[in-house]
Amino acid sequence: MSSVWQRWRNKLPQSESEYQQQIDPLRAAAPIPVLWLFGKTGSGKSSVIHSLTGAEQATIGEGFRPETKSSQRFDFPDPVEPLLTFLDTRGLGEADYDPAADIAKYSESTQLMIVTVRVADHALADILQPLRQIRKSTPERPVLLLLTCLHEATGEIDLSEGVDPFATEHPNHESPSPIPDALQTLIDRKTEQFAGLYDQMVPVDLTRLEDGFADPDFGGPRLRQAILQYLPHAYRQALLSLGMEDQGHRSKRQRRARWQVLASSSLAATAGAVPVPWVDIPVVLAIQSHLAMRLGKIYEQELTASHWAALSSAAGSRIATRMALREVLKLIPWVGMAAGAASAFAFTYALGMSWDWYFANLRDGRTPSTDKLREIFADELQRGHELWTAK
Incomplete structure (x- = not known):
């Protein structure tokens, strides 16, 4: 011994x-899972990383480094031995953004694409057009459509106070909270606009503690479950364990x-x-x-x-x-x-x-x-x- x-x-x-x-x-034989974050600035990409990993917002912001002309890379927890790698496309919304470079670099190296869209955002041409090209280039890669900032469409209603209306199972057979009509209308519209461009839609409301919502991680567990099914088992279990206990x-x-x-x-x-x-x-x-x-x-x-x-x-x-x-x-x-x-x-x-x-x-x-x-x-x-x- x-x-x-x-x-x-x-x-x-x-x-x-x-x-x-x-x-x-x-x-080289078993690469680290790479998640491609695709969305406008301010659509909640950093909040997604925080929800999945528990890393502080400052750490996330400092951890990104240039990958292509329009994209950046964040290895969590560090570049030496990461659990997950996040790629953030930052050129969206800019007149000269051409997805060709990102398609060429990421088509074979990313396992999952997460498209973040504010539910009340109506100006989506800058996302839809390149997303169609990306989806066409690699149709076998799963795409999650994340509808974020739900509170912008719920008025005085805090969806996170009650039973999650988007969950497939409800504890103790409790009745889920109703989805406000204004929010449901926006969700239906996004479903039409992104038809054929995603595999699963996940509505989330990832806020900060100081925003005052009952659950700042509303929809986070559903997001993690959606992602877990696409990861190799070893990394799936590691990511799952990150959410199994309170890190606070x-x-x-x-x-x-x-x-x-x-x-x-x-x-x-x-x-x-x-x-x-x-x-x-x-x-x-x-x-x-x-x-x-x-x-x-x-x-x-x-x-x-x-x-x-x-x-x-x-x-x-x-x-x-x-x-x-x-x-x-x-x-x-x-x-x-x-x-x-x-x-x-x-x-x-x-x-x-x-x-x-x-x-x-x-x-x-x-x-x-x-x-x-x-x-x-x-x-x-x-x-x-x-x-x-x-x-």
């Missing part, structure tokens, strides 16, 4: 660039750490699905060692020899035993792929969350107990398996 962890420690990437080289082949009680540092754990777990699951026995172990170990390094940086803790010894003790002998079993299962087609992905996800998640607890204690001046670290690992391992099977 000690020799396994010694090799794991020795494979620690010395830099981000070295780590990128180690996982580039994996990303976590500090900014804790949220960054959790995002890193989920990103690494998803990447490890992708590597774990490789159907050739023993091929994925070096990659998964590199991902896990990089995770330890990133968490140490987040908590501003140096990775000393004693820290490595403590971190490696979290899983004890379980790692070697599970790795061997998982690789044997890979000899069974399909069963082995599923087992490898699930195991890699759950183990990486458990290690990451255990190390998160460890580094948080060190930062607060406490000496973490090895026994407690193992206890937390066991609990988080079960949690990792639950996240992988969650629906």
Whole structure:
């Protein structure tokens, strides 16, 4: 067991660039999901990212970087190991916007297109015309039509106060809130205007707390469910887990750490699905060692020899035993792929969350107990398996 962890420690990437080289082949075989946001400025694209990820608006704004002349890219939580990549087309509404460059660049690299339209916006020619060209170029790529800013058409009525009228299921058989006639008229009009250009329509009202609405994330759960069906399983489960608990009680540092754990777990699951026995172990170990390094940086803790010894003790002998079993299962087609992905996800998640607890204690001046670290690992391992099977 000690020799396994010694090799794991020795494979620690010395830099981000070295780590990128180690996982580039994996990303080429199973790229990170890319969501193409398509809408006018002010139509709610940043609010969509905030609803999906929980990232602060300032972080989102600072995270975009140029991708093409008219588009920008945002990797969440960071470009090194993202869970999701968002592409934002910013040229819409400008007289010289030509979608040809975006079509050429994104037709093969984006898994899902999210078109954001304010429900009360009537000037839609600048969206409809390029969208028709994009849809024609890649008709097999799913398109979600997001109708935003519903409150602009509801007057004094706050739809988020009652039962969601757009939900397919209602708790305790409660009657949904009625949709105001003015809003329904606008929705019907958008349905006609975008006919044939989308696969699913999702009305949402994503507002800020200071706006005073009962639920600032109205429609957010429906949006997440609509997106989840189009994502690879590993990233689907990571995105699903982002919405499974309240992030409000976590500090900014804790949220960054959790995002890193989920990103690494998803990447490890992708590597774990490789159907050739023993091929994925070096990659998964590199991902896990990089995770330890990133968490140490987040908590501003140096990775000393004693820290490595403590971190490696979290899983004890379980790692070697599970790795061997998982690789044997890979000899069974399909069963082995599923087992490898699930195991890699759950183990990486458990290690990451255990190390998160460890580094948080060190930062607060406490000496973490090895026994407690193992206890937390066991609990988080079960949690990792639950996240992988969650629906």
